[in-house]
Amino acid sequence: DADVTQTPRNRITKTGKRIMLECSQTKGHDRMYWYRQDPGLGLRLIYYSFDVKDINKGEISDGYSVSRQAQAKFSLSLESAIPNQTALYFCATSDFTGGGVTQYFGPGTRLLVL
Amino acid sequence: TQLLEQSPQFLSIQEGENLTVYCNSSSVFSSLQWYRQEPGEGPVLLVTVVTGGEVKKLKRLTFQFGDARKDSSLHITAAQPGDTGLYLCAGTGYSTLTFGKGTMLLVSP
Numbered sequence: 001d002a003d004v005t006q007t008p009r010n011r012i013t014k015t016g017k018r019i020m021l022e023c024s025q026t027k028g029h030d031r032m033y034w035y036r037q038d039p040g041l042g043l044r045l046i047y048y049s050f051d052v053k054d055i056n057k058g059e060i061s062d063g064y065s066v067s068r069q070a071q072a073k074f075s076l077s078l079e080s081a082i083p084n085q086t087a088l089y090f091c092a093t094s095d096f097t098g099g100g101v102t103q104y105f106g107p108g109t110r111l112l113v114l
Numbered sequence: 115t116q117l118l119e120q121s122p123q124f125l126s127i128q129e130g131e132n133l134t135v136y137c138n139s140s141s142v143f144s145s146l147q148w149y150r151q152e153p154g155e156g157p158v159l160l161v162t163v164v165t166g167g168e169v170k171k172l173k174r175l176t177f178q179f180g181d182a183r184k185d186s187s188l189h190i191t192a193a194q195p196g197d198t199g200l201y202l203c204a205g206t207g208y209s210t211l212t213f214g215k216g217t218m219l220l221v222s223p
Contacts, residue, residue: 004156031209040123042215043157043202050209058210090156101206102147105156 003027004106006091012112013081021076021109023091031094032074033103034058034066036087043090049074081113117141118205118214126220130192135217137203138185144206146186148177151200151216162206193221 004025013019023032034046035058045058047066055066063085065077078085091106119138127133137146145164149157161170163179163186170177174197176189190197198221204211 033210040215043213045210048210056209092156096208101209101211102159102162103157103204103211105158107154108156 004091004093004104006089006106006109008109009107010110012114014114015082017081019078019081019111021089021091021111023074023076023106025072025074025091025093025104025106027093027095027104028071029093029095029104030071031096031101032068033092033094034064034074034076035090035092036060036085037090037108038087046076078111078113081111083113086111086113118203118212120201120203120214120217122217123215124218124220126222127193129194129221129223131221132189132191133193133219134187134189135201135219136185136187137214139205140184141205142183143212144183146179146183147204147206147211148186148188149202149204151202153199157200157202190219193219195221195223197221 007022033048035043049068052068067075089109092103094101094103121136147162148160151157161177166181166183168179174191178187200216202216203214
C-alpha cells in the first residue's frame with residue numbers, strides 16, 4: 001500500500017466551483033505539504049503544516065485554503081476555482097534528518113478547471 | 115528568495131550515451147537533493163549531498179556537490195530507457211525545500 005495517497009487522482013471542474021483535494025499518509029510524519037506543478041514552472045509550495053495546530057503559507061497560497069484534520073490527513077481546498085488553477089497537485093510528507101528535510105510525495109491529482 | 119537553475123531543460127539521447135545535468139544557485143544550501151519523477155507519479159528522492167565537494171554514486175548515477183555548496187551535478191553513465199524522467203534538484207532548509215524547474219530526460223532505445 002502507498003504511504004501517501006491522494007484523492008481524487010483526476011478531477012474536472014468548472015470555474016467558480018469549490019473543490020477539495022484530500023491527502024492521507026501512513027508514514028507517521030508530522031510535516032505535510034501541498035505543491036502544484038506546472039510545465040516550465042516546477043514545483044511550487046502552496047501550504048505546509050508541522051502538526052494539526054500549525055498551518056503555514058507557501059509561496060503561492062492565494063486562492064487556496066487547507067485543513068489539517070489529523071496527523072495523517074491534510075486537505076487542500078479551492079474556494080472558487082479558476083482556469084489558471086489547472087495543474088498537477090502533489091501532497092508530500094517529510095521527516096527531518098541531519099541532512100535536512102526529505103520529502104515523500106503522493107501520486108498527484110490532475111485538476112482541470114474549465 | 116533562493117533560486118535553483120537547472121540545465122538543460124530538456125535532453126533527448128540514445129541508449130548507451132553519457133550525460134550530465136546541472137543545478138546552480140547563487141545561494142548556499144545546507145544540503146541539496148536530487149529527485150526523479152516518472153510520468154504519472156510523484157517525485158522520488160535519489161540522493162542527498164551535504165558536504166561541499168561530496169561525491170555520491172548510485173549505480174550508474176554520480177552526484178556531486180560543489181565546494182561552495184551552491185551547485186550540483188548529476189552524471190549518468192550509459193543511459194538506459196528506464197532513466198527517462200524529470201530530474202529535480204532541491205535545496206534544503208529547516209522546514210521546506212526549494213525546487214528547481216527540472217531537466218526532462220528522454221532516453222530512446
